[in-house]
Amino acid sequence: MVDDDSLPALRFGPQVCGALDHPAGGGSREWLVADGTGGYATGTVAGLRTRRYHGLLVVAGPDGSRTMGLTALDAALTLSSGAEVKLATHEWESGAHAPAGHRYLERFELVGGLPRWRWRIGEVVLERELAMLHGSPSLAVVHRLVSAPSAVTLSLTALVAWRPADEIRRAGDPPRVTQVADGVTVEDAFRLAGPGWRSRGEWWQGAFLREEMARGLPATEDLWCAGGFTTTLAPGEVAEVSAWAGDLSRRPPRATVVLGVARRRARAVVAAAKPTDRTDALLALAADQFVVKGPDVIAGYPWHGTWTRDSMASYEGLFLGTGRAVEGAALLHRQAGKIAGRRVDDVLAPEEGVDGPLWFVHAVDRHVHATGDTHLASELLGTLDAVIAGYEGPEHTFRAEVDPADNLLAIGHADAAATWMNARRDGLPVTPRDGKPVELNALWVNALSAVARLRERCGADAADLWSRHDLAHRSFGKRFGAPTGWLYDVVDAPPGAYPLGGDEHHDDPVLRPNQLFAYALPYAPIDPAEPRAVRAVGAALLTSLGLRSLAPSEYGYRGSYGGPEPDRDEAYHQGTVWPHLIGAYVDACRSAGLPSTGLLTGLETHLEEWGLGSISEVADGDAPHQAGGCPFSARSVAELIRARARLSR
Template sequence: MRPIAFGPQVCGRIEESSVREWLVPDGCGGYAMGTVGGLRTRRYHGLLMVSGRPIASRRLGLAALDAVITMPSGALVRLGTHEWADGAIAPRGHELMARFDLVDGVPRWRWRIGDVVLERELAMSHGSPSLAVVHRLLTGGPVSLRLEALVTWRDGHAGRTAADGPPPVVAEAEGGCVVADAFRLRGPDFRAAGQWYRDVHYREEAARGFTATEDLWYAGACHAELRRPGDTAEVSAWAGDLAEVPPPATIVVAAARERSRAVVAAAAPADESQATLALAADAFVVRTPDGPDVVAGYPWFGAWSRDTMLSYEGLFLSTGRADVGRELLRGYAATLSQGMLANTADTGTVEYNTVDGTLWFLHAVGRHVAATGDTDLAAELLPALRGVVDAHLTGTRYGIRADPADGLLTQGVPGEALTWMDARVDGVPVTPRIGKPVEVNALWVNGLATVIKLAWQAHTHAGAADRAHPAALAGFARRFPAPGGLLYDVVDGPDGDDDTLRPNQLLAWSLPYAPLRPEPAALQAIGRALMTPLGPRSMAPTEPGYRGRHRGTAAERDTAYHTGTVWPWLTGPYVAAWRRLGVSAEQTLSDADGHLGEYGLGSVSETADGDAPHAATGCPFQAWSVAESLRVRRLA
C-alpha cells in the first residue's frame, strides 16, 4: 500500500495535522476517528462511535483517552491535545509527537520526551463495537502512565453540555467502569474520577456553521508503570454485550493488521494505489442485523440506495466480495415497490425518492452477472427487473414515466429533486432538473439493455424491455445532442432544453450499454471546462451561478454542492469514456494519488472546492469516490 506517514513538521503543527484524518471502522457502521495530531476538530471525532439502526443513528461513548506521563524526574507531561472555546490549545501534546503512521489500516503515534519514546496503536474488532488501544514504551523509562478517559453518551450528530442534564452515570465494573449502562471501559488500575471538562471546541463544526462546543465527563483513569522498553498498557472499550470481555488489546491490534492484509490480498491489486483503495473500500461494506449494506460516507452518512448501487462494482466486484454482494443485491431487491428501489434514509424511514437509484440497481445486477457468470441470480431477479421496466413504462411515483413520444424517462414534480443533484436550501431544490435528465436516460437505456442481456443469459424473455430499448436508444440519439458537440443536461424541462455544462453527460458515453459513442472533441471540451486534479466540477465556471467554494454555513454549502463543487466519483465515468476511444487517461488517475494522504487518510473525499487549490470538503471518507477510483483503475 501507499506509505502514509508524517513527521514532526506535520504532527507538531495544528494547521497541518488537524486537516488529516484517520478512520478505523468496526464493520458495523461504527468507528474510531480523529486527526493526525490528536486534536478533535469535529463532534464526530472519538474513539468509540457506536452505530445503531439505522446505521447513521450513531452515539459517541469514549471521546478521548489522554495520556499523561510522569518522568523519572517527577515531571508531568501531558500528551493529549484539546482546543477550548476561548481559543486556547491545551495541553499541546502534538508538539511532542515524533511520528504518525497508518500501517495496514492501524494508526500509530509516537511521542518523544527526551530519551523516552511512547507509542500508541489502536484498532477495532471487526464485526463488533469494540476498541483496543495499546501503549508501548519504546525507549527510556521507567515512567508512570496515566490514561484519562473523557466520556459522554450522546447522539453522534449533536453535542452535549452540562446544562443538558446530569453527567453520564459511571458504575464500577471489574477492571474499569460502565458508562451510561451503554459501554464499558477496561484497563490497568482504573480509578474513578468525576469532573466536567467544559467548552471543548470543534473548529470544523464552527467552520460548517454548527454548534461548536460541548462538555465532556472525566470518568476516571487507568494507571500503569512502564519500567523498560517493550512494556505495554492495554485499554479496551466496547458496547453491546458488556459482560463479554474482548480479547487483549495487543491481540486485537495484531488481528486487525492481519485482516487488512487479507482484504488487500483478496482484491489482487496491481499496484500500491489499488491496494490502498482496496483497503479503503473495506470501510464502507458493513454487516447489519438485516444483512450486508454500504455506508455512504464517514463520519455522518448511513446507507443510501443510490450510493450503494453506484458504488457496487468498485466495492464488491473489484475487491473479491461477489458473494457478499450477491446477498446485498437480493436484500435490496426485496425493497422494490411500484418499480422503485427503497432509499433507506438516515432518518430511519424508508423512502422512495430517487429517479436513478433503481436504474443503478439494474446496472449493479448486470455488472455482477457479467463478472461472475451467476445466471442463477439473473433468473431469480429477472421477474423483479421486468417489473421495474413495466412500472417505468406505465408511470410510478413523482411523475417518473417513459414518454411514448421518444421512449425517454421524464420525471419530477415541483419541490422535489430526484436525481443525484438533490441538494436543498430551506426545503427548495437547488437543481431540481425536472424533465428528462441526461444521466437518468443514459441509465435507462443501459438498464433496458441490461435486462435484455440478463434474460438472454437466463434463457428467458426480457418482457417489455425488448420493445422499450430500441425506442429509448433512438430517442436519446435524437434528443440529447446539442449544438457544438456536447449533450443537453436536461431536455423537455419547464423552460425547455437545458444546455448547462455539467458532467452528467459523461454517463451517456461511459456505461457498458451507453447510448452514444464519445467524440474526442466533446471529451476535450469537458476536460477543459470541468476537470481538476480531484475530478470534474459539477458545473463549468463559465456558467451563471457557478460557485467555486464549498464552504460556510449549511445553506452556503448546499447551494454550492452541485453548482461548481468537485465530485471525485465522476472521475470514473470520465476515464471510462476516454477508454472507449482507446485512450488510457492514466494521468487523470495518477493526479489524484497524492490526495490519499491529504484529507481522509488512505481514502477519497466526497467533494472538493471547484476553485484552486481544490481543497477537499464534505465527508473525508466517501464510498462512491473510492469505488469509482478503484473500478476504473482495475479496468486498465
C-alpha cells in the first residue's frame, strides 16, 4: 500500500471521515470502483451503507441487470490486551450506530481511483485497500497492519446476498452458502476466499439506509451474516480476501496482484488522456468508469444502464477527450448495428428518446473531424443515410417526423416525453414537448449538415442533403426566434399541451436551456453574432454546478430535487440543475463572443464533494445546489472534459 505520486489523489481526514450526519461528511461522500463490465463496488467514505446499492461485489448480468453479492466485509481487531475494536459502521432503524468504526478513521484516500481507509487505535494502525479486476466480476481486498506494538487478530465478517441491486432483502430464506476450500460459495453465483473461514449464519435485522428514506423508498433491510475470516497479523503483514463471480473454479490472481494491476492500469488511463493538470487526470479516471466491454457506456452509477442518447452525447468527452479513439470507433460500429436494427414498432424507452440517432450522427462527425478517419466515415455512411431517412416518410422510424412544409422535425402527443426531458408522473409527461422542440431541430439541422459533409468527404453526392439542410436551416431561423429575445422552446405545439397554450397551436417561449444547442452544435442553425439569447439563458439558468432546466421566474419552477419519486419526477426538468448542460453553454458563449472564464470552477471543485472523483447527474435549482440523482454521471463527466478542452483552445 505504497503511495503512487504519479496518480491523482483525494484525501480526507478524521473530521470528514467521522461525520455521518453533515451533508459534506463521510456519510455522504461516495466512492466507486467499476469492473469494466457494468458491475462495481461502491460505498461511503465513512463505511456506512446508505443505499441499497452499496456493496463490495455488485455483478452485472448479460442483460444489463445487476445483482448484489458481497454486501459488506466488516473488519474488527482483537488487541494483545484482549480488547476487540470493531471498525465497521452500521446504522439501524432504531437510530443507533453500532458498531461505530468511523470514529477510528484517521484518513480516507482515493488514489488513482482506488479507495484506501486508515484506522488508528492508539499505536495500532490498520489500512484497507480494494480494487477490481478490470473486465471481470472480481474483487480484491487487502488489509495491512501498518504499525502495532505486537501482533493482533483481524476478523472480517462477510455479509452476503444474491438479490437484484435495486431491491432489498428481508429475513426469511437465507442465501444458500456452501463451504469450500478457504471460503464459501453463495447461491453457486459467487465465491469468497480468504484466511481462516468460520461459518456463522444469522440474520442482522433492521439495517437502515438513509438515502433510500430520502428518496421516499423502503429504507430498511435485513443482512445475512454468513461467517467470516480470521487471521493473525504482525506489523507489516497483509491479509487478502478475494470475491468473484463467473467461473467459480477459476480463482483470480492474489488480491495484492490485482491491486498492482489496477494501479498500472490507472496510470495507463491517465497517460492516454495526456492530462495538463490534476483535474484532467481525475476526469480521465472518472471517464474510464463508464466505459464497459462491448464497448458500451454506462449512463450513471449505481442504477443507470446503457442508452443510445447518453452514450452518443457523451462520446466526444469520454472517448475523444481521453485518448480512446480506437475503442470509440468500435463503439460507433456497435451503435450503428443497434440503429440499423431498430423498427418503427419498437417500444421506445424513455431513456432512449427520439434524439439518440441524431446524437449518433454528431458522434461520428466529431470522431472523423478529430481523427481524419474517412475509412470509418465510409463504413458508416449507409447508417448515417438511414438515420436521416428514418425521420422522413410515412414510417418515421425514430418517432419524430419531418414536416414537409418546413423540413423541421415534429413529435406527436404519444411521444411528448421522448426528448431528454422525459419524466412522467402517473404515466403522463411532466414536461410535454410535443410539437417541434428547439434542441431536437437544432440536432436535425446539425445532422443534415454533418452527413452532407461526410458524404462529400467520402466522394459521394450530397446535393439533395444540402437542399434539405438549407430549407431546414432557413425554417429554423424564421420559426424559433421569440419576441422575448430568446428562442421558443417548442413551436407548433398542439392545443392544450402547455400550461399557457390555450386551444390553438402555439409557440412556447418558456425559458429553458434547450435553445443553447442552436448556438453550440458544430453546424448550429443560429448565427450567434447577437448574444442576447445566450445572455438571457446565463442570467436565469447558470449556477455553479451547471444550468437549471427552467428559469425560476417561470410557471412550475421547482427549486428542490428530492423526496419521493413523484416529487422527484415533478422537479426533474422543472428547475433542477443538470451539470452536463455546461458544455453547451460554454460552446454558446464562445460562439457568441461572451466571457467564459471561471464557468467550470464549481464543477471542478465538485469532483471532491459527492461522488468522489466524478460529477453528479443533477443538483437542486436553488442554492446551495445540493447534488442529487446518480452520484456518478457519464454525461456530466464527459461534458466537463469537453468544456475544459474547449476553453483551453
